[in-house]
Amino acid sequence: MPSEFELIARFFARPCDAEPGVVAGPGDDCALLAPSAGSELAVSVDTSVVDVHFPPAAPAVAIGHRALAVALSDLAAMGARARWCLLAATLPEADEAWLESFAAGFHALCRRSGVVLVGGDVTRGPLSLSVTVQGEVPAGRALRRSGARAGDVLAVTGALGGGRGGLSAWQAGVRDLDDPLLRAYLLPEPRLAAGEVLRELAHAAIDVSDGLLADLRHLCSASGVGASLQPEALPLAEGLVARLGETAAREAALAGGDDYELLVALPPETVAEAERRLGALGLPLTPIGRVVAEPGIHGIGDGARAAGWQHFPGGAS
């Protein structure tokens, strides 16, 4: 097996000392970064483990993309601009074709997101990827979970249920990365540009990683409010009903997880502007309910009965 240094040099190190805000990239004990004056640093880490977060046979290019995407989604939820990342990769072996494809997926999303890979660590062990992301947000302006107020409109970007629907497609043997559901599952798009827009318009936000219902509960709990949900309003991922049927499709949208869309609480007067500005990014924004003063999630029981739902499994994949 090539040494850690050879692997880093060949597949992960990209010259980045000339990138904005990077004083020194990989190659020393630490990366050195120059944060912007007047900004706060938003920092998050996400680990993707084989057989837990993605199937072992998933295309390496998708594993590289997805490991970074799920971490960047946390920056999007705060309305932060993505700046820098670190990759701690635990690899069972040095399969060079696999690594090349993995690195291609990772670096391609770095470029599109404006994030620079400034450091990392490569160790031997069961396949696992911890990605630390760092973003910047004007001081005091981050989009928190805790700002929702009674009367706010709840809305989600994009469509829901693609995470679970894509997993189902994968399990059914679908391997075409152009399949919309498989794309949603293996190649989720972090909503970074939308997050920066919504930072100026919304009271609160969270990304939908654990499932809409679970993440709505987190947002309501942090804000000390409740929610009145209109389950029939949830935007369903393309191909979801065809793949799962109507009932399971609505369940997947409500509780499936791994969707990496943004759930926001908007004052009613900014909803139209938010729809307009996200529309300009090619991203729909769909109202799905209201923030209410009374704690708890209301409207699911009726909706669930109406749609014939029996249960709402938690977690994903």
Next chain:
Amino acid sequence: MPSEFELIARFFARPCDAEPGVVAGPGDDCALLAPSAGSELAVSVDTSVVDVHFPPAAPAVAIGHRALAVALSDLAAMGARARWCLLAATLPEADEAWLESFAAGFHALCRRSGVVLVGGDVTRGPLSLSVTVQGEVPAGRALRRSGARAGDVLAVTGALGGGRGGLSAWQAGVRDLDDPLLRAYLLPEPRLAAGEVLRELAHAAIDVSDGLLADLRHLCSASGVGASLQPEALPLAEGLVARLGETAAREAALAGGDDYELLVALPPETVAEAERRLGALGLPLTPIGRVVAEPGIHGIGDGARAAGWQHFPGGAS
């Protein structure tokens, strides 16, 4: 198994919103940090994997300490002040006694190092810990690997060989964490205070994680210089000769790795001052050679022959 949220809340989340520089700690999508004006951010990540970096049966308190210590050692090598960290923990099961002990080891070193745990991720899988550390250093003043100049004195903090000697002690059945060698292996002390002192006095530094010889090569390569080493001058860890014998002890000091001491290149005129200021911290500083213009490491061949060394195994544990 308790949910990720319960685990985080019980064992890892500590109130830290009142800590300096922390705008928001765990509980939102990202931590929000306020970097100091005029500082650069030093960032590094290190992964510790069971059976690769520590034995499965190592005390949990030591695993928690060590996972953070090896990451902080990279901040020390840059002369950075430790500020914030994130812990991505992959855990095979929720053994509460184990987690409590692990968290105690992690948090105790956080407190002593002045570093605040601001976020993390808990996933299920084979035991593995990725720790991201963030420190601050006055802009333009970080201690790099690349600053060594011909004529500089090479010196190391503390003592060498304890990493390998402690592994040998562990394999021989030693379990007393008061044993000096076992302490060196399982409870290494990141040289943060020494790093901040040396930042003002040294031309270059690296931490000794891969073995003195390997790390000296990294430093020389980054600086475009060579080194003349006096192997007989290497300070040996307490108990090392008794454990391994003279020859293997000197081999361990030269190539054993996992020592987490600092190797520095000092202009001759600052050596006495560096010894004095590190002495005040209770830490010896030992000159072990000189930086020379000619590339390569000189003096090992003679020293090796003199001491009867046959080979210098690379890597550790």
